[in-house]
Amino acid sequence: MPIEQLSETLIDQIAAGEVVERPASVVKELVENSLDAGARRIEIVTAGGGKSLLRITDDGHGIPEAELPLAVRRHCTSKLAGGLDAIASLGFRGEALPSIGSVARLSLRSRAAGADGAHEILVQGGRTEGPRPAALGQGTVIEVRDLFHAVPARLKFLKSDRAESSAITEVVRRIAVAFPGVRFELAGEDRSPTILEAVAPGREIDRVAQVLxxxxxxxxxxxxxxxxxxxxxxxxxxxxxxxxxxxxxxxxxxxxxxxxxxxxxxxxxxxxxxxxxxxxxxxxxxxxxxxxxxxxxxxxxxxxxxxxxxxxxxxxxxxxxxxxxxxLALRGSTEGAGGLMARFRAGPTGFAPAPSPPTPAAAASAASFGSGRGFSAQPSARYEIDASPSRPLNGPAPRFADFAPSARSVAPAAAEPTPARAQFPLGAARAQIDRAFIVAETGDSLVIVDQHAAHERLVYEALKTSLHAKPLPSQMLLLPEIVDLPEADADRLGEAAPTLERFGLRLERFGPGAVMVRETPALLGEVDAGALVRDLADELADSGTGTGLQARVDHVAATMACHGSVRAGRRLDGAEMNALLRQMEATPGSGTCNHGRPTFIELKLADIERLFGRR
CATH class of the missing domain: 3.30.230.10 (Ribosomal Protein S5; domain 2)
Known part of the structure; x- marks a missing residue:
């Protein structure tokens, strides 16, 4: 076939395929334009998952009448005064509006700050109409209808209305986090209204909380x-x-x-x-x-x-x-405590029983214990034992006694003096349950510690500190191994050789497309040097860092820590339990084991009292 010049409409439709992937892409481009225009309030209305209708309304500085035709023309923008080396705006290509107009019915209505009135321009199939007078306060309204009606092949590859609507919500949420001072509102017949109110300066975390x-x-x-x-x-x-x-x-x-x-x-x-x-x-x-x-x-x-x-x-x-x-101070996730309390509250079947109306006597009893408030699964404020409704009528508030031992499962802490419960974040050990869990008491909570998981983390951190404090020992290969690689990979490995040598891998260039491996990390034992080097070359090409070798060393350390730590089933006395708690408090990252599981759960005593209807 002879070479032909494509029509402008077809060129725009091809370009639109790069910019406009789905309705969420349209929303992203238009919301970014609103933010570049200084908008403080942005409303997004959708229908049919954005395929039937997308309307974005903002209160930005607007577009003057004379610039409306340029706004919908390709490669026209006001955001590149500093060139591509100093892009300070979200949008800069000048392709969004003409690309959208080539595959949908687009109307742009805007009134610039200080202008006597608003004007509107229409784009359909690449053809424009206007500008013409319109009614609007300061700002801009853009309507996109029948997205991809001009390219049905793209339309049939879109997902369901619900999926497209969810994608739009996700795009707006991600943009909103970066602009906490802007109010965002999503509405439409295909969704429940979502409003993200603007937050005050210095309270950006409130916007993060709105989203996450x-x-x-x-x-x-x-x-x-x-x-x-x-x-x-x-x-x-x-x-x-x-x-x-x-x-x-x-x-x-x-x-x-x-x-x-x-x-x-x-x-x-x-x-x-x-x-x-x-x-x-x-x-x-x-x-x-x-x-x-x-x-x-x-x-x-x-x-x-x-x-x-x-x-x-x-x-x-x-x-x-x-x-x-x-x-960080030693902290555990509130999800662990909240989930555990919720399970306790649900009862043995895992489902909370339906509440029954209390009898007059029960209501009076509950009132005497101050149980009129509902139970919250989330950890509550500081527990004050002297204000507890379950304290004795006379005399000082009681302290927890050591648990009485059973035949096997519960062992009390030793009788020797133990640290004051409020003196340390993890408190004082009170018992060992099933030779696997340590129960400790602080001033306002109970702490349950998985002894194996906790000690595994302590051993692992000590091993890592020892291993990385100095170059790792290496073992020399009897015969150096030559690994053939693309020249670019060999160059990257050559540049990273000093770093890799710290972890026990010594290699050097061997011609334009190969490296020679002379020594491998002794900690890894017998290793496939060729596979190791190729993996490192791939990682250097992908991310520019050769951390894979360090990850392998850390994995060996984690395995050694797992097998060398206190096992579940070992009986610990009070001194050993308290020593483990003190080491946890002094070790970074001891809130989780090497596999990501929590090492302890903290239960507030105030919440436990509510669980038993005593508060």
Whole structure:
């Protein structure tokens, strides 16, 4: 076939395939335009999952009448005054509106600040009508109807209305976290209304709570670190607070929501030895750096970015999260305690019995114990034993006595003096249950500790400190192994050789497309040197870091810790139990074992009293 010039309409439709993937893509582009226009209130209305209708209304500075025709023309934008090296806005390509207009029926109505009136322009199939006068206060209203009616092949690949509607909600939630001072409202016949109210300056965590839930604030820690011109802020969840997928990981670069694989890999690396492999942390991370050090013009959807120094960014993310976890006071997730209390409340069948009307006598008895308030599964305020309704009528409030021993399952703490229960975060050991769990008492709670999981973490941290304090020993190969690789991979391994040598792997270049392995880490024992080197080459190509070798060393340390720690079934006396508790308090990350399971659960005594109807 002869070469022909494509029509402008077909060119726009092809370009739209890169920018407009689904209704959520349209919402993302239009909401970003509203934010670039300084909007403080944005309303999104949808119908048919966004396929039938998308309407975005904002109170931004609007578009002057003379610029409306340019706004819907390709490669026309007001956001690149500083060039591609200094992009300070969310949008900059000048493709969104013309791309949408080529595959849908688009109407744009706007009134610029200070203008006498509003004007409207219509785009359908690439053809424009207007501008013409319209009625509107300051701001902009954009309506997109019958998305992909001009390209039915794209329309049939969209998902159900519910799925598309959920995708729109997710896009708005991710954008809203970065702009806490803006009010977002989602409405429409295909959804329940969702309103994210603007929050006051300094209360950005309230917007995060609106999106991720109030429990995130109780189970997260703040981040604020900087290194060589890159700053990281935000919040990261405790290792014991996790989810089944990575959808609760929000990352932003200079205020732009991104799904960058390098950042996601850094998050996984930060929690590598504190969380199970099939679980995912919850976090909200903001990276701020010079726009010249990051390229956002690498993908039409602007979800991927490229950093000038990816190793610096990865190191900052991993190091900051790990350092913050190491400096945390010993904390456990409220989900563990809340879930356990909920199970207790539900009864032996796992279902809460239907409440029955109390008898007059029972009501009077309940009133005498102050049980008029409902039970909350979440840990409550500090427990005051002297104010407890179950205290004796006369005399001081009682302290817990040691549990009486049974034939096998419960052993009391030794009779020697024990630390005061309020003196330490994990309190004083009171008993060992089933030779597997330590029960301790603090000033306002009971703490149940899994002795094997806790000691496993302590041994692991001690092993890691010992292993990484100096270069790891290596074992020399009887015959050096030559590993053939692409030249680019060999170059990357050659550059990383000094770092790899610290972990016991000594290699050197052997011609343009090969490396020679002379020594391997002794800790790994007999190892396939070729497979190890190829894996490291792939990792260096993918993320720019060769942390895979360190991960293998840490895995060996974790295995040694698991087999060398106190096993369930071993009887501990009071001194041993209290020594384990004190070591936990002094060891970073001791709230979880090496496999990501919690090492302890804290139950507030006030909640236990409510459970028994005493409060």
């Amino acid at each position: 839930g109030a429990d995130f604030t109780d189970n997260s820690f703040a981040l604020d670190a900087a290194r060589e011109g890159v700053r990281l802020t935000g919040h990261a969840g405790l290792p014991t607070f996790h989810r089944g997928n990575a959808l609760h990981q929000f990352a932003y670069v200079n205020g732009r929501p991104v799904r960058d694989k390098m950042i996601l890999s850094a998050i996984r690396g930060a929690y590598a030895d504190a969380m199970a492999r099939d679980r995912h942390p919850v976090c909200v991370l903001f990276l701020d750096l010079d726009p010249r050090d990051v390229d956002v013009n690498v993908h039409p959807a602007k979800a991927d970015v490229r950093f000038r120094d990816p190793g610096l960014v990865r190191g900052l993310v991993v190091g900051s999260i790990r350092a913050a976890m190491a400096n």
